[in-house]
Amino acid sequence: MASSSSSLRAEPRRLTLDGKRKLAPAFLNAQEIAVAVHESPNLVALMKIRLRDGTQERLHPTVAAHQFDAAFSRDGRLHAYVMSASSPQMVLVIQDLRSRQEHFFRARDSRATARCPSFSADGRRVIFSLSDVGGHQIASVNTQGGDLRPLTSSIGLNTSPACSPDGAQIAFSSSRDGTFDIYVMDADGGNVRRLTRSPGLDTRPTWSPDGRRIAFTSNRDGRYQIYIMNADGSDQRRLRNHPGRDDYAAWYPDSGQILFVSEVAGKCDLLALDAG
Template identity: 35%
Template structure:
């Protein structure tokens, strides 16, 4: 069983091993249905659905009797007795791209829908052990971007670390006998599979990681046959390149056809246009080495600003074009840094404690920076003062229980911020604005992220589910601006004259493969 968008939207398919005819089990749903999981007895399928009532659904293996079990949750995993599902709050398109941090784990009673909280730390992609003792998951280490794997008792309790190193470790799945925990990792250079022996009752790691090599440059999403002799997995190829298209600011519509700025196997993220509209800065987030690059808007010249093993992300030009702010883990944790456009003058700007400092945004006059600390409200600092002289000013909360506003764009008149609120329980994003004068927030949409202002301080662009949208902050009217199915348009950035829209185009190809584990071990 697997998810595919071969029919246009994501559906769940069933296919016999060795067969060629796939059966679409959710063809009657116009919305995306993903993340299917078989119950151990093979009678039921749990999955995530984006139908009008979003959440975790359960259906019979024949696709009959579909019902919503919970309004929250992603990546369901069945308990061995089929009585519960464990789910995480956050979903993700790639392990380097996360939106809800920290992400809690919940256990859901299949009969009643009652939920119990397992952990409030960061935890995604859970996997229930075959004898029901423990749940494996991966998450982000506090204060940094390191991805590691843990296990916790099925009834909740203290987590036991399985990995703790610089490698990107994710996608944990128990072997059917409960003796090993398999996972995906780039510790060998490319994203491939590893396994480590773990005591299923105590969570104690009892061996060193062993390579389980597949003939793939990027492998993910492990699934075992019941006897443990075969392993199915996904081989993925993904690129994310920079494109541009003419834009009419009056009608807020694109004109003509897109043109490629970068090509090949790049992973271009978070593009930001220079004040003179000549250069774009971007991060290579998602590649083995995540650095900051400059490229001319006509792609004639490219220059690499950072070149090391640290993760450098989300670069932003200063309004005067002299500096570029970004966040990096080069100090041992994520902090805000800046660098000159010629690659000199690397400087750490924040020295925070607690959660990571991410997503720097310049004020229009260049006198202030706002940044976000995970699980805290954003802080504003002055750009002309060293850290010991700073008194960071924190934005007020929207509501006592919802402190996950992620600012992304500062309006040209300096009066407002645009960003998105994350509802960690429902697993949803909402585009919001913040007004400095009234110190109040306003919700514009019920979906989306990464909004950018047009210069009139009223209209915005944002992206969601592979499309770029437009919203009027006064009328709240939303409409699609750009889509490129089956590819995904993301990360909108406008030229200062608003005549050119820059964005990233993510292209993904994936196939399902089968590995005979007995033959590999010979």
């Protein structure tokens, strides 16, 4: 679990120029991404961006509620996202991209919140963070939004789950030992191991396509930056040393590149960088 602040050497490629606030990009496929964009004073909308030419369009043009935290199954058939409701509650939406049929998961408490969905490797379940009666835990539902199964039941907060490509493990962020660090557990919630031990915030883990590395966000050096480590927590390295804020890493599905949101001087844009 040795940690290093040495940066990987690379120059980022800028994918957007609009500067709007952005959250949590996710790949639909190798050519397209979805990202939550602060579109207007009272709307965060999921935008679909074509990487080749940067063209953007609303992913859900008829949805008037705030939408964010997009996820896609590996076969590209299913899409999950979080949508605001007419209360503090945030609802998990699971959509079949071919039939456009939608299923919803609404938690018990009227204030409860689903965040950060991620599909299991076989696309049969959606793993997400759920703040409901019982605390802030990781749980999963089937693709119809039913059969809720808790995966954690710890003190502190558990969030940002990410399924490993082979489906065997889930990486997540937890404050069970004090501040947010990265942990992994087996797909059934057992065998929890701690991967990071930084004094600050380590969160939003995401697996490389080959399952050998995990990228995550950390402010251990004073600013939010992207870090990469081996899947066992070893060789933790900063992606780059940047004066602004780098956050929300997503691995390209077909290359060793990482897409992330970079904020500098108040402008948020999407950048891509070789993970080395």
